[in-house]
Amino acid sequence: MDFENIAKAAKAASLEIADINSDLKNRALSDIADALEKEKEQIFEANKKDLKEAEKLVETGEISKSVFNRLKLDNNKMRDMLQGIRDIVKLEDPVNKKLLVRQLDEGLTLYKVSCPIGVLGIIFEARPDVIAQISSLAIKSSNAVILKGGKESINTNKTILDIINKTLDKVAGFPKNVLQQVFSRDDVAQMLKCDKYINLVIPRGGNKLVKFIKENTKIPVLGHADGICHIFVDETADFETAKKVIIDAKTQYPSACNAVETLLIHEKFKADLPQVLLSAGITLVNNPETWAFEHGDTTLAYKTVKNLDEAIEHINTYGSGHTDCIITQNRENAEKFMNKVDSAGVYWNVSTRFADGFRYGFGAEVGISTNKTHARGPVGLEGLTIYKYKLIGAGHIVKDYVDGVKNFHHKDL
Amino acid sequence: MDFENIAKAAKAASLEIADINSDLKNRALSDIADALEKEKEQIFEANKKDLKEAEKLVETGEISKSVFNRLKLDNNKMRDMLQGIRDIVKLEDPVNKKLLVRQLDEGLTLYKVSCPIGVLGIIFEARPDVIAQISSLAIKSSNAVILKGGKESINTNKTILDIINKTLDKVAGFPKNVLQQVFSRDDVAQMLKCDKYINLVIPRGGNKLVKFIKENTKIPVLGHADGICHIFVDETADFETAKKVIIDAKTQYPSACNAVETLLIHEKFKADLPQVLLSAGITLVNNPETWAFEHGDTTLAYKTVKNLDEAIEHINTYGSGHTDCIITQNRENAEKFMNKVDSAGVYWNVSTRFADGFRYGFGAEVGISTNKTHARGPVGLEGLTIYKYKLIGAGHIVKDYVDGVKNFHHKDL
Secondary structure, X not given: OOHHHHHHHHHHHHHHHOOOOHHHHHHHHXXXXXXXXXXXXXXXXXXXXXXXXXXXXXXXXXXXXXHHHHHOOOHHHHHHHHHHHHHHHHOXXXXXXXXXXXXXXXXXXXXXXXXXXXXXXXXXXXXXXXXXXXXXXXXXXXXXXEEEOOHXXXXXXXXXXXXXHHHHHOOOOOOOOOXXXXXXXXXXXXXXHOOOOOOEEEEEOOHHHXXXXXXXXXXXXXXXOOOOEEEEEOOOOOHHHHHHHHHHHHHOOOOOOOOEEEEEEEHHHOOHHHHHHHHOOOEEEOOHHHOOOOOOOOEEEEEEEOOHHHHHHHHHHHOXXXXXXXXXXXXXXXXXXXXXXXXXXXXXXXXXXXXXXXXXOOOOOOEEEOOOOOOOEEEOHHHHEEEEEEEEEEEEOOHHHHOOOOOOOOEEO | OOHHHHHHHHHHHHHHHOOOOHHHHHHHHHHHHHHHHHOHHHHHHHHHHHHHHHHHHHHOOOOOHXXXXXXXXXXXXXXXXXXXXXXXXXXXXXXXXXXXXXXXXXXXXXEEEEEXXXXXXXXXXXXXXXXXXXXXXXXXXXXXXXXXOOHHHHHHHHHHHHHHHHHHHOOOOOOOOOEEEEOOHHHHHHHHHOOOOOOEEEEEOOHHHHHHHHHOOOOOEOOOOOOOEEEEEOOOOOHHHHHHHHHHHHHOOOOOOOOEEEEEEEHHHOOHHHHHHHHOOOEEEOOHHHOOOOOOOOEEEEEEEOOHHHHHHHHHHHOOOOEEEEEOOOHHHHHXXXXXXXXXXXXXXXXXXXXXXXXXOOOOOOEEEOOOOOOOEEEOHHHHEEEEEEEEEEEEOOHHHHOOOOOOOOEEO
């Protein structure tokens, strides 16, 4: 099938799945988890094929050792993947929720009801567990998806989606074509142009991928390219808190997008603080060229600032709007920081590493967004929904209200 | 000032206005209404200048008589404009609302707080009352704006924004550069490219303008290009209800975007219904070439359909996702229609003309959106906001939770 037809089929499927009930979706998800568990040897076999090809690419330097590791599906990752699907079953259905019920007038009632977005385009790199996770999130939120995985994991992705779709074929009443997969670069190019059928693009991968996608489509993109997170140590900071939080934010998992990249230190601490961080194995660099740079390792940019205002200005200039923290004992400064720093997460005396859908209690994470519209910060299932207005009356006409024969009373129920 | 600097100034202003309180914003709005009222003769004078120029353009056929009429600011429009600003004062402040308060663990609390989007780019055609309305909405929602009006109303727009900005200069504590205006075509081109500083573009004008903007920017656009609204008269429809609703939806204000454009009639009514509509002065056309066409007058496309499924399919194929209605006495069919039709408004036995922020009780309308993300349908002040997450703790670190020393308890407060 060419891309246009795949996209058309996805659109049709999205209209079908919009109207199925929670029980049917949950049954489908449980069956998927069971089927993947039952067929896991087949998945491991496919993964071995991918790994064998990937080994050659590691040798020639075409892919890094860390990409190779992400590609590898072991028993632990398989267990987490299955648990992830079963956890999604337990979550509340994000669609068909009444967000507002308002009587506009006698017998004329407005309902604002959550509903799926439609068709999602998912572009992800070599992490084959993503395909099961994102398919499950799509089913739970009644969206259709077109998936494009990394070419390094093609056998694993094909096998997993095959098992999922064969399972869905056996679930009575579940629509066809909800989950489709494409494989070529040309498919990606067409996906990014296909605003007629695709409503939201979600890239799951490194900065380069996300930047490329954001620059090459007019379809809304949910995600973040950079995670330039800051910690500002204010004049009244508790030294032990500062030390503990910075070390956690930089060293607990340095390659995460919510790890701290730049430390802004009030002059008062410029002598003491760097010392303890160096002792903790952190490499400090003081170079304006790295102020908008994501190190991804234990390197931390730092800068001495005179006051809170300079810190806020620095963050709003060089930050990526992801997550930024102030360490202070001064409530007024903390509040000013949290109101004026224009980021998805603004933290007070807490490690930036908490910026995560599971830690926020969303039960599932679609991604972390630095957008200023739709969804911002860690995004749960709700981010895959929008709403529609249902208006139910008994032959009500606008003329009566324009002529003053009737009046709105707007009573929330 | 060149556009880059205007946009930079707007960004800086947006960070300032994000943190001012409701009282200050409301005082500014009241002062604006008073000042515009006091200086209204000056505004009428400027408007006369524009009208004099516009008259020549009407003569040469460069602008239509209806554009000329929209351009004209009379006492009624002035009164409505002032009332509009004073109504916005009375609305609840849409920012700083706590959307979620969740204790993640002892002493670690997450707040999801509504906040402004940032910088809005507003492009509007020759309706000089828009500039006061949109400026007031921006102030109330703590956003900065860059305004670009139609060249036909340049004197009126300049005079109005001048009075507004002179008033704001006298409001102690109100930031500079919240409201700026640009004038050239080149400014529009630059605005559409300026995704570094502008977070949302709102076009206020005809289809052509909206389509042009949607096709020429990667910045999110709030609006709708087309309003191809449908009414489907189902087999069990009450004939009188059908007649009344269709006549209202087509004739009460035919040029509105929520007026009906296509009528889908169940075979049962194909003989009777057209007759009564013709008698009501509606012109009926049965031509597939007009299935996706917005007439904007009392012309109504119509088509006979066999059943509900054919109607749903037609609407999802040719509609614009604006507002669509079913006339039926059959609850099951009504529910199927409302769930399966993929539009911002899905109505049952009600005129499509109700799709409007004021009629929905939003108090103000930013526009009507057919987007599938962020805001859909009639958009009130809420559509000019997003949210940020504030996380407040006492030196909490992620390592404790990863190591199992502490556990999240996720308790909503």
